[in-house]
Amino acid sequence: MSLERKDEHDHEGWMKERDLTPVETAYLTTLMWLDKRLRLVDYLELLEDLYYKVNMQMPKSHTEQYNLDNKFWYWYPLYALGSFSTIAYVVAAISGALLGFYYSPATAGDPSTAYNSITFLMTEMRFGFFLRSLHRWSAQVMTAAVFLHMLRVYFTGAYKEPRELNWIIGIILISVTMVFGYTGYLLPWDQLAYWAGTIGVNMALSIPIAGEWVAQLLFGGYTLGQATLMRMYILHVFFLPFITTALIAIHIGIVWMQGIAEPH
Ligand code: HEM
Known part of the structure; x- marks a missing residue:
């Protein structure tokens, strides 16, 4: 089995189809270059997943439960x-x-x-x-x-x-x-x-x-x-x-x- 990661998307084609400014193109090209080597997007998705899982496990806070948003303690x-x-x-x-x-x-x-x-x-x-x-x-x-x-x-x-x-x-x-x-x-x-x-x-x-x-x-x-x-x-x-x-x-x-x- 090859460890090479398959690219699911045709990034260059996607970029060409859109009318991107040079700054946008440079930003996306850099991001893709890094992503190809470090799988940045996968790890970010993992973090996002973790964030939601952790937050779902937490009980509702006092503020959420009693709808206390904007009450004075918040600024205490x-x-x-x-x-x-x-x-x-x-x-x-x-x-x-x-x-x-x-x-x-x-x-x-x-x-x-x-x-x-x-x-x-x-x-x-x-x-x-x-x-x-x-x-x-x-x-x-x-x-x-x-x-x-x-x-x-x-x-x-x-x-x-x-x-x-x-x-x-x-x-x-x-x-x-x-x-x-x-x-x-x-x-x-x-x-x-x-x-x-x-x-x-x-x-x-x-x-x-x-x-x-x-x-x-x-x-x-x-x-x-x-x-x-x-x-x-x-x-x-x-x-x-x-x-x-x-x-x-x-x-x-x-x-x-x-x-x-x-x-x-
Ligand atoms: C370098 C020292 C410390 C730093 C940078 C720090 C930082 C923080 C921060 C940013 C919070 C969020 C809530 C808040 O700001 O009031 C917090 C909460 C908390 N800290 Fe500290 N803290 C330090 C020392 C201490 C000490 C000395 C104690 C007690 C012995 C302590 C016990 C707690 C507890 C129990 C919470 C949770 C409070 C709550 O949920 O309302 N911390 N800390």
Whole structure:
């Protein structure tokens, strides 16, 4: 059996019959070229199928059942906090990726490289202060928005069945948001960073029995040094962005499948 896909339609003939503009022809030709190789249309149909199947399985929402469209809750601003967190996260991710072009955690044994790269950014690079402020502010706005979003979910009772799983994913999300904040706070290696790091190591060391092991694992030793900065850097720019992006996608995917829980 041949794996070659049969073309059911005479696309070129179809295009010739119609009086298409050059832009339309270019668009359709590109689409067909891609479709022949990647079966785009088949996969899109599959997605469309899935969309309808998922939606058919969902019970009618409160709004649909009682015909509450255009009622005030729909515009209730607190329901925007989840989206607001997402937007803040996207701004932080983009500005953070741009900062990554200029920031350097350390060169062999010398963590002051980090501080120097921030000084350069703030004093010499054009709009460097702006980029850094954008990143810091969006990160703080995200933390606040996520916390307020959690309060909204709690006080409207939206965590109840069948949304328990999204509540638990939310708990992980607020935790990674805070770890994001802490690891980022240490990166400039200024006084604030240094002493926040010192508090962190001492907190780790104060854990009974496992304290020294935890300090070693998270901070690379019992005092701060280049190993600490390197750990914070890799967590902040490598691990956390992937984890957070994936979790937000799953979280919003579940909201899409379940619909919003309206206040009753
Ligand atoms: C990075 C952090 C987070 C992002 C980007 C995010 C995003 C969203 C979005 C866009 C929605 C749609 C409804 C709305 O916006 O209010 C939502 C709903 C929800 N979120 Fe979050 N969220 C985050 C953190 C959390 C946290 C910390 C919790 C709780 C511990 C949580 C629990 C929920 C629940 C249970 C729903 C469903 C609410 C409903 O159906 O009314 N989320 N989230």
